Amino acid sequence: MGACCSKGDQKFEGFMVNIEDDERSEFENEDRTPNGDCGARVRLQGSSKLVSMFTQKGRKRINQDAMTVWENFTGEKDMFFCGVFDGHGPSGHKVARYVRDLLPSKLSSSFKHSKINESNGSDDDNEGSSSNNNKSDNIVDGNDDDNCHNPFFSSWKTSLIKSFEEMDEELCADMNFDSYCSGTTAVTILKQGNHLVISNLGDSRAVLCTRGNKNQLVPVQLTVDLKPNLPGEVERIRNCRGRVFAMDEEPEVFRVWMPDHNCPGLAMARAFGDFCLKDFGLISVPQVTYRKLTNRDEFIVLATDGVWDVLTNNEVIKIVASARKRSMAARLLVHHAVRAWRYKYPCSKVDDCAVICLFLKHRPLLTKSMSEGSRHTENYSDHGLPHYSRSKSQDGLTVINTDIPAESRDRIARDGAAKVNSFAKPPPAASGLNRRRPATKDFEYVES
Numbered sequence: 001m002g003a004c005c006s007k008g009d010q011k012f013e014g015f016m017v018n019i020e021d022d023e024r025s026e027f028e029n030e031d032r033t034p035n036g037d038c039g040a041r042v043r044l045q046g047s048s049k050l051v052s053m054f055t056q057k058g059r060k061r062i063n064q065d066a067m068t069v070w071e072n073f074t075g076e077k078d079m080f081f082c083g084v085f086d087g088h089g090p091s092g093h094k095v096a097r098y099v100r101d102l103l104p105s106k107l108s109s110s111f112k113h114s115k116i117n118e119s120n121g122s123d124d125d126n127e128g129s130s131s132n133n134n135k136s137d138n139i140v141d142g143n144d145d146d147n148c149h150n151p152f153f154s155s156w157k158t159s160l161i162k163s164f165e166e167m168d169e170e171l172c173a174d175m176n177f178d179s180y181c182s183g184t185t186a187v188t189i190l191k192q193g194n195h196l197v198i199s200n201l202g203d204s205r206a207v208l209c210t211r212g213n214k215n216q217l218v219p220v221q222l223t224v225d226l227k228p229n230l231p232g233e234v235e236r237i238r239n240c241r242g243r244v245f246a247m248d249e250e251p252e253v254f255r256v257w258m259p260d261h262n263c264p265g266l267a268m269a270r271a272f273g274d275f276c277l278k279d280f281g282l283i284s285v286p287q288v289t290y291r292k293l294t295n296r297d298e299f300i301v302l303a304t305d306g307v308w309d310v311l312t313n314n315e316v317i318k319i320v321a322s323a324r325k326r327s328m329a330a331r332l333l334v335h336h337a338v339r340a341w342r343y344k345y346p347c348s349k350v351d352d353c354a355v356i357c358l359f360l361k362h363r364p365l366l367t368k369s370m371s372e373g374s375r376h377t378e379n380y381s382d383h384g385l386p387h388y389s390r391s392k393s394q395d396g397l398t399v400i401n402t403d404i405p406a407e408s409r410d411r412i413a414r415d416g417a418a419k420v421n422s423f424a425k426p427p428p429a430a431s432g433l434n435r436r437r438p439a440t441k442d443f444e445y446v447e448s
Contacts, residue, residue, distance in 0.1 A: 183273030237281030
């Protein structure tokens with residue numbers, strides 16, 4: 001990512017940022033954003049009154065992260081679609097951008113089609129939906145009864161699963177780039193009023209910042225990092241002859257491998273693309289959850305693992321809440337993630353980072369007293385965060401080896417082309433899906 005903590009006239013003071021940026025000029029650029037389906041306003045970067053977006057490449061050839069925000073999604077006022085995509089493999093950047101550009105339109109069309117079917121009394125779109133309504137889909141927000149009887153959630157869940165399946169099929173059929181050993185994660189949210197629907201594929205993450213009983217800011221993780229060693233995931237993969245194991249040099253990172261070859265070593269259990277593994281347990285079925293928002297909820301952060309690998313959920317909401325301008329919140333978070341990478345893993349390559357902050361209220365988050373109280377300088381060492389002297393093996397790559405033997409590639413292409421989406425049913429409920437990755441020390445953030 002290059003020199004990120006200091007650039008030009010930018011100076012960081014703790015979690016505050018002094019960047020002379022004209023916030024009004026960013027809002028004036030709103031009219032320059034393209035329109036999507038039904039007149040939705042599409043944003044790929046920048047900010048608006050309720051949105052802050054920023055992405056920055058790490059020390060790799062190209063930024064493989066992508067993101068998008070659709071305001072007035074499906075033509076509905078105050079409906080937001082936000083998505084963050086983390087590509088991996090040789091063509092990961094192309095896959096991530098391809099999904100970023102097409103998935104929202106597919107979802108919009110699918111939802112409108114389902115509404116037409118409902119008005120005509122057709123149940124076509126709900127066939128098999130009962131098989132998708134298992135507890136693994138609602139493991140984060142486990143109020144299953146409310147979810148099952150919530151028409152907003154039920155309609156969108158069906159549309160999301162269908163759209164993700166169609167997206168993966170179209171990706172497989174597209175010959176403009178190779179998605180055989182390349183793919184992308186996807187974490188998306190749909191928000192309208194106090195309704196929030198979250199879908200997740202891979203190990204990007206969504207975190208809600210809400211207020212506790214003492215008015216302190218509290219993080220609520222909305223998604224599960226879908227790693228291959230989670231009980232339900234590893235069972236499905238091994239039942240499909242895929243292998244799951246960690247290498248000796250990185251015993252904490254479990255990966256998915258082909259049955260007969262030590263490749264590709266994918267560090268997630270679900271993804272778009274990566275068709276070399278689709279016959280061996282990798283699926284593109286999202287985990288879909290619902291949450292009813294309250295007046296205690298402040299903002300939502302979507303980010304790729306370049307952020308979550310080095311910052312805890314609590315650190316993330318503290319950084320975002322401390323931004324003097326909402327428009328700078330995502331940029332500030334990325335800068336702190338880069339600094340954390342350099343501190344914790346000085347011998348490793350900094351990962352790409354992409355962040356979307358969706359603020360849930362029009363009023364400013366921070367009071368004057370909070371802003372003034374946060375202007376002291378803080379370093380990671382001030383909080384006793386551990387210093388890692390060793391580097392992450394293979395620079396923390398999502399995919400280890402994409403050199404798949406030609407005979408295996410040909411066989412899978414021949415035998416598996418018709419079964420790309422044969423894993424369209426979600427896996428059995430996994431009791432361990434609410435397990436988080438090990439994190440560094442959490443901050444207790446209490447508002448002054």
